[in-house]
Amino acid sequence: MSDFVSDFWSYWISGVVVVGIVGLTYLLFSQNRLKVESGTEVKTTGHVWDGDLAEYNNPLPKWWMWMFTLTLVFGVAYLVLYPGMGSFKGIRNWTSVGEYTAERAAAEAKYQPLYDAFLKQDIPTVAGDQKAQEMGYRLFQTYCVQCHGSDARGAKGFPNLTDNDWLYGGSPEKIQETILNGRHGQMPPFGAAFGEEKVKDVANYVMSLSGKKHNAERATRGADTFKAICATCHGPDGKGNKDIGAPNLTDNVWLYGGTEKTIVETITNGRSNQMPAWKDFLGDGKVHLLASYVWGLSNKPAKAAAQQ
Numbered sequence: 001m002s003d004f005v006s007d008f009w010s011y012w013i014s015g016v017v018v019v020g021i022v023g024l025t026y027l028l029f030s031q032n033r034l035k036v037e038s039g040t041e042v043k044t045t046g047h048v049w050d051g052d053l054a055e056y057n058n059p060l061p062k063w064w065m066w067m068f069t070l071t072l073v074f075g076v077a078y079l080v081l082y083p084g085m086g087s088f089k090g091i092r093n094w095t096s097v098g099e100y101t102a103e104r105a106a107a108e109a110k111y112q113p114l115y116d117a118f119l120k121q122d123i124p125t126v127a128g129d130q131k132a133q134e135m136g137y138r139l140f141q142t143y144c145v146q147c148h149g150s151d152a153r154g155a156k157g158f159p160n161l162t163d164n165d166w167l168y169g170g171s172p173e174k175i176q177e178t179i180l181n182g183r184h185g186q187m188p189p190f191g192a193a194f195g196e197e198k199v200k201d202v203a204n205y206v207m208s209l210s211g212k213k214h215n216a217e218r219a220t221r222g223a224d225t226f227k228a229i230c231a232t233c234h235g236p237d238g239k240g241n242k243d244i245g246a247p248n249l250t251d252n253v254w255l256y257g258g259t260e261k262t263i264v265e266t267i268t269n270g271r272s273n274q275m276p277a278w279k280d281f282l283g284d285g286k287v288h289l290l291a292s293y294v295w296g297l298s299n300k301p302a303k304a305a306a307q308q
Contacts, residue, residue, distance in 0.1 A: 010086030017085055021075060028068055034059045108283075115285030118292070123172035126289065127296035136293025139286055143278070152297050156256055157273060162297045165253040167245040170298060174242075176291035180284075182277030185245045191268030194225065202226055203263040209238040209250045212258065 036042055036059055047055040082090040089095070115135070118126045126132045141150065147158045154160040159167065168174055168183060191199060198221075205222030207214040227236055233246040240248035247255065256262055256271065278287055 007087075010088075012086075014086040014088070017079065021072065025072055028065070028072070032060050032065060112283070112285060115283070115289055119285055119288055123176065123288070123292045123295050124299075126292035127299065132289055133293060133296060136289040136296075139282075139290050140293055143282070144290070152294070157271075159255060160253075161294050163253065164298050165248070165251065167240075167242065167247055169242045170295070172291060172295050175295050176287060178275060179282075179287050179291055179294070180277065180279040183245060183273070183275040185271070185273040185275075187266060187271040189268060189270035190229070194267070198222070198225055199264055199267050200260075202230065202267055203260055206230075206238070206249050206263055206267075207258075207260060210252055210258070212252075214260075 034057060042056050042058055044054040045057045079085050080090065081092050082094050084090070118129070118132050121129075126136075140148075140152070144152075148154050148161055149158075152161040159165075164170060166174070167185065168178055190202075194202065201218045201222030202225050203222070204214040204216075204218035205220075205226050208216075208219040226234075226238070231238075233244060234240055234249055235246075238249040240246045247253075252258065254262070255273075256266055278290075282290070
């Protein structure tokens with residue numbers, strides 16, 4: 001990979017560009033040497049098809065010559081002003097990153113006051129404001145649907161935001177904290193430590209906690225292992241721990257699926273989930289609106305207030 005960032009490639013690209021421009025310029029003017037006096041007969045190239053179809057050696061049209069010349073001039077001017085010659089940045093020092101940063105700064109200056117206007121209001125109040133909810137919805141559709149879906153009901157490995165099951169807590173403050181700082185959920189793998197049979201025992205015990213159909217004998221054996229190892233995070237009763245994001249295993253809400261096969265897979269291989277932090281990218285104003293919108297998805301009083 002280091003070969004592709006060496007200075008050689010900058011010189012190579014520059015050489016190809018220069019040779020291309022010089023070659024096209026030579027081709028253009030070398031083909032424009034033919035002059036035909038007015039009133040004289042144009043000669044043919046000597047190529048004849050079908051017995052009488054000849055190719056005349058007419059000079060290049062003037063309008064076409066000027067268009068091609070202007071194209072070459074434009075190309076040279078562009079390469080002087082903008083990147084295109086290897087590592088040369090152009091005299092304008094233009095970059096796509098710089099352009100993006102400038103456009104984003106201009107947009108922030110224009111629209112940020114609209115977001116910041118809601119910062120003085122608490123999240124339940126903002127969740128009841130129709131205008132704020134519309135803004136939050138647009139933010140959600142831009143930044144959150146890739147993982148949580150356009151209806152916010154999530155997918156395998158991505159939480160449903162419309163119910164009342166929250167790994168880290170569903171209070172307005174916790175939701176805002178999650179969006180601001182992100183989350184990293186880590187379930188360690190126990191396949192090597194437990195072995196295949198013990199994994200199945202623990203899986204059946206976990207299934208028994210939520211009333212799922214299970215193998216009672218295996219569940220009995222798995223109880224001791226669960227209480228000795230798994231209870232550290234999920235609690236002795238399996239109701240989870242919101243301080244560390246350990247899920248409640250006694251309900252029927254499963255992030256990856258609640259079948260025996262999936263639970264065995266989870267215990268064997270572990271799970272790792274990453275919720276990115278949005279504080280630096282979105283800022284406090286947008287996050288406040290997003291948190292209000294997400295909180296309102298699972299709180300019907302806020303929904304009703306927003307619809308009035």
